[in-house]
Amino acid sequence: MTFKLGLTGSIGMGKSTTAKIFAELGCTVWDADAAVHRLYMPGGAAVAPMQAQFPEAIVDGAVDRAALKDIIARDPSALPRIEKIVHPLVGEDRAEFRRTAESDILVFDIPLLFETGGEAAMDAVACVTVDAETQKQRVLDRGTMTVEQFEQILQTQMPIEEKRARADYVIETDTLEHARAQVEQILAEIRGKMADA
Structure with missing residues (x-):
């Protein structure tokens, strides 16, 4: 158990x-913020869908958090659109952790x-x-x-x-x-x- x-x-x-x-x-600890960092890194699962919605948020093949902050500051309606991309991916990362983690x-x-x-x-x-x-x-x-x-x-x-x-x-x-x-x-x-x- x-x-x-x-x-x-x-x-x-x-x-x-x-x-x-x-x-x-x-x-064994799963860190939500670390999961988001993994998704935003070059090759991360969030990069392609974010690029499709917010091309200006992609810098050197990664999602740039500072650019995202600027986008949200200019357009508050961007936040729910970002969350719609990121939250399911974070959920998948968490589910994978639960499948593979071994501590009680x-x-x-x-x-x-x-x-x-x-x-x-x-x-x-x-x-x-x-x-x-x-x-x-x-x-x-x-x-x-x-x-x-x-x-x-x-x-x-x-x-x-x-x-x-x-x-x-x-x-x-x-x-x-x-x-x-x-x-x-x-x-x-x-x-x-x-x-x-």
Whole structure:
């Protein structure tokens, strides 16, 4: 029996770091963002359909994320058209992972898990969380976006309070040690339930 655990949270809450902890503790992790990167690379499954719809988004045989951002900024109706191409391909990538992964607990690192209804395919969901000030500081410390861009992304994501309320497990990522202790506890609980099943 394999247990499917969804891992979600808002930007800057420590999801990627928490996913690494799950991997270190013997879980196999599927990363939605990494899947999109694979699809956008030269030869990736998204390149040809994107080229047909948005030729200006293709640079050196790959889908250019910056170009996509510009397209969406100019024409908000482009986003659902992009999603219509990318979401089914991401779904195929995830299905392939499920077929081939071999650990007892599979972790699905999906930022917009609740927003896309993805929790329905999971056995449980863990949500990472941290206070708003720490979240903002982490994002701005990356040096990849402005305060305005950060605020815009927050607007597209479900409020963290709602994600926490809907999750089966909540992981506070205030420190690495605290996050690891909580992940260990969650895995012990899941593995205990699996042994009893």
